[in-house]
Amino acid sequence: MQKVRSIAFIVSVLAVMGSMVLYQAAGFLLPGFETKTTSSIEGRAFLTLHDLAEDSFDDGSFQSDFEQYAADAFPFKDEFSLCNAGIQRAEIKLAAVPFGYDAYPTFFGSDVFALESEGVLNSYHQPIQLPGTASYAHVEAWCGALNAAAESHPDVAFDVCVTLQLRQSERDPMYGYVRGYPLMDKESVEDLWGGFLGESIDLHVFDAPLEMSVDEAWYRNDHHWQAPYAVDSYGVLAAESGWAPVSWDDADHIQVVPAWYGSNARNGLDLGFQSAFVDHAYDFSDYRYYKLTDSGKGEMFELGKRQGYLDGAVGENDIDMTNVYSEYYGNGAVWIENPNAQKGTTCLVVGDSMSYSIRRYIALNFESTICIVPGNVSTDGNVDWYADRYDVDHVVVLGHAYAPDFIYSMSPGFLGTD
Structure with a gap:
């Protein structure tokens, strides 16, 4: 053989x-x-x-x-990878039968686990809250960088928002399957981040309301949050910041695609797990989007396919089913202009991909909203530098609990560790 x-x-x-x-x-x-x-x-x-x-x-x-x-x-590299993983998965599932295991890695060496009975794919990493781990050090460094920026800009409001993923909730169908895994829940995030952030920075840890179902809040095959969870979190931030209120019932609810393959499905090389993709059809058609360049505001472009979809110019077949979240909302850095907001107001949004579905709502409150993603792409400068460069009134830092790990990997200068 x-x-x-x-x-x-x-x-x-x-x-x-x-x-x-x-x-x-x-x-x-x-x-x-x-x-x-x-x-x-x-x-x-x-x-x-x-x-x-x-x-x-x-x-x-x-x-x-x-x-x-x-x-x-x-x-046919993608197809070969999926086929090879499928063969390995069949061997793993066969070996698990005698022991009654219903959760298993999607291929040998995979950190993505499948629970077929619940249609869930999820990945698990080292706990952040344990001192001595790299993730713990990255959170400490990230909070230190934010404290320094806030201290040098006493007239700028700073909000740090941490979103909880499905794997950090007791409602995760796979909760308890990973033996000895400390839950990075809302309380532990508040204790960890709150212990590092200074008093001039407001910390918000967003968790899906209990009345919101798992499928309304999260995807079962992806690490992002669903639109209802994102809109609800904006509502919480808006109420505490005195911003324009928005609720899930303020616009139509639409199903963009009936099923798509999320990041856990792609990373786990298992496209047998799919989730519906829904959105909140709130009207942002007056916005103008510009590329963010080294010299500032660049050429105008269309951010993602959301507006095209709402206008009927983009159909379901025009969206890559393996990357719906980023394609639909639009990814990367962007300068958003809102002609209906108070003139001369500027917000800096420092986010990871979780921010893609919420930054249009934040932009309701500012003439200019400058969005950067140091954890997803290599980005020069740091929060202090951007706050100076664009004379911002407000800084919103938004991402999931593991975002500092990705910031360290892609843009270490943001943590002062380059």
């Missing part, structure tokens, strides 16, 4: 290398090698030969990039 597996591997490698040579010599790609330029499963663009820099050979990055390029050149 090992010999057959080795032969199959060699044939696969030769097929990839042969295709690469054929493309370089004759500009011809074999069927299957030209099917995609991006990976829906991995959420990134495949590497091309132009991405390989020869001057990086000495530090080893060329070799690493070449290995990734060769892997990306494999025909």
Whole structure:
């Protein structure tokens, strides 16, 4: 069996290398090698030969990039990954039957676990609240950076908002399946973050109301919050900040797509778990969206596909089912202008992807709302620098409890650790 597996591997490698040579010599790609330029499963663009820099050979990055390029050149890479994970999952499920286990990893080495009886996929990481862990240190550093910014801008209001994911709720159908896993619930987040943040910063820990069902608050296959939970959280923040109130009943409720594959489904390589995607059809049609560049406000563009969908110009088939949340709301940094808000008011929103579904609501209260995502993309500067540059009146920091880990990974300067 090992010999057959080795032969199959060699044939696969030769097929990839042969295709690469054929493309370089004759500009011809074999069927299957030209099917995609991006990976829906991995959420990134495949590497091309132009991405390989020869001057990086000495530090080893060329070799690493070449290995990734060769892997990306494999025909039907996404489909192969899903098939391979499916085979491993079948073996895992078969082995679990004699023991009566109904929760299992989605493939060997996966940190995404499936509970078929509840239709849930979830991932679990090290607890944040334990001193000595990297996550604990990142939260401490992040809060320290925010304290420094608040102290140097005493006239600017600072709100830090932490959203709880399904895996941090006792209503998680998989709660209790991970033995010895301390729950990072609302109280522990308040204790941890509140212990680091200064008195000039208001801390808000958003949890879904008990009257809101699991499916109204979260996705069963993704780490984001559902629109009802996001709108309810904005309502809480608005009431405490004196902003324009908005409730879930202030606009129609729409189902954008009946089923989509969330981040846990993609990371777990298991597209058998799907969730409906709903939205709050609140009218933001007067907004103007601009790209945020190094020099400030850039060219105008359409943020996501939300407005196009509400206008009827975008249909269900125009949205990538593996990335509905980001495609629909729009991702990345953006400058939002609201002509109906008080002139000369500016808000800085420092968020992760959780902020994508709520930042339009925050923009109801400011003429300019500048949104950056240091945990999702590499971002220069820090909160102090942005507050100075754009003369902001309000800073809203919004993300899930693990956001400082991603900020450290993508933009360490925001934590003062670069």
